[in-house]
């Protein structure tokens with residue numbers, strides 16, 4: 001990791017921004033609010049003068065550019081590559097979403113196939129619509145008792161590689177949103193055997209390189225490209241993510257850079273870029289690593305407490321799969337996850353990451369204190385002692401789409417076909433023209449080109465109409 005060598009190095013974008021606001025210039029350029037002077041005063045008071053002073057874009061004040069990366073931004077990307085164990089790192093605005101779209105556009109095209117797990121994030125589907133490649137779906141294990149998708153079986157990847165020609169790359173999501181970890185080592189070896197690049201959407205695993213008690217990173221295990229949502233668990237600001245190219249990858253970084261150039265804003269927020277730089281510096285510092293250890297300890301503490309509650313259960317690792325300890329998925333006997341979420345929110349002022357018809361997800365974050373977890377454990381204990389059987393289970397809307405898709409048409413062709421909007425009930429046996437995916441976790445119920453069936457309806461409770469092909 002080279003922590004000692006990098007500890008002396010500051011965060012270049014943070015430093016450059018600091019310098020820029022210390023030496024203000026007469027500004028005749030964007031952003032037009034001009035250091036906050038042209039801003040609605042109530043908003044200014046809310047956000048703070050300094051935040052607006054820092055709100056600038058690239059090219060000005062020696063801050064470098066994002067596309068292509070120059071100056072402090074380039075330097076910050078290089079430091080990030082070193083910290084995450086990559087050959088090259090790209091900073092992403094618009095989240096890992098833009099990373100996924102750039103990967104599909106940069107590495108695949110119409111006529112090619114991409115082997116991909118069906119429970120991928122909707123941005124993967126967006127990427128495939130943009131590139132025109134056909135997905136070859138991998139259906140991971142289903143943890144039916146938990147209403148969750150599980151691990152991807154390496155043998156399924158191998159089978160898909162054996163059965164399909166013209167595969168541009170293999171694309172897996174690891175971990176799942178709820179922290180289920182697949183055997184990436186074996187998947188990576190299989191991909192190498194078939195000379196096919198491996199891309200890993202590791203959006204939820206950006207802390208892994210910084211603590212040995214967390215799962216091994218896909219970059220370490222030989223992935224060619226890895227995407228990290230630093231803003232999710234790594235401490236950067238919302239929307240900011242990173243895309244890494246593996247050290248031994250033969251993928252030409254220019255393919256990704258060119259796609260990002262097409263997709264990125266031409267006015268990147270220096271505040272967001274600085275927050276990525278700062279997050280890397282923090283995770284790579286002693287204090288940051290202490291906070292990761294604390295997050296792990298807090299998770300262990302909560303898990304131990306939950307083990308003592310007879311009617312609340314937690315998803316744990318198993319012989320077939322690992323889990324990321326900091327993502328704690330629980331369910332309570334007789335109460336749906338949504339109801340448990342409401343009890344926590346309204347009775348105890350606790351907000352958790354997400355809830356489904358079955359359970360809910362708690363994140364142990366680097367910013368949480370041990371006290372937070374003591375309070376949460378105490379509340380769960382109180383809940384476990386109370387009788388909530390009078391509350392309806394509220395399971396009308398199923399949360400996690402776990403269907404096997406019936407593809408009728410290429411995603412891109414379907415997306416660009418003539419379409420009409422029909423009532424949901426009239427959409428049965430028609431072909432979907434849109435991606436329907438609830439966020440979180442953003443896993444598609446339907447994608448363009450897929451046959452709509454009765455079995456989709458329980459997932460579509462909140463939809464009145466659906467866009468279908470004419």
Ligand SMILES: Cc1ncc(COP(=O)(O)O)c(C=O)c1O
Nearest residue numbers: 094095096097121201203229241
């Ligand atoms: C697995 C996965 N990949 C990608 C994304 C998109 O990430 P972002 O919100 O950073 O655009 C998400 C978002 O939830 C996700 O769960």
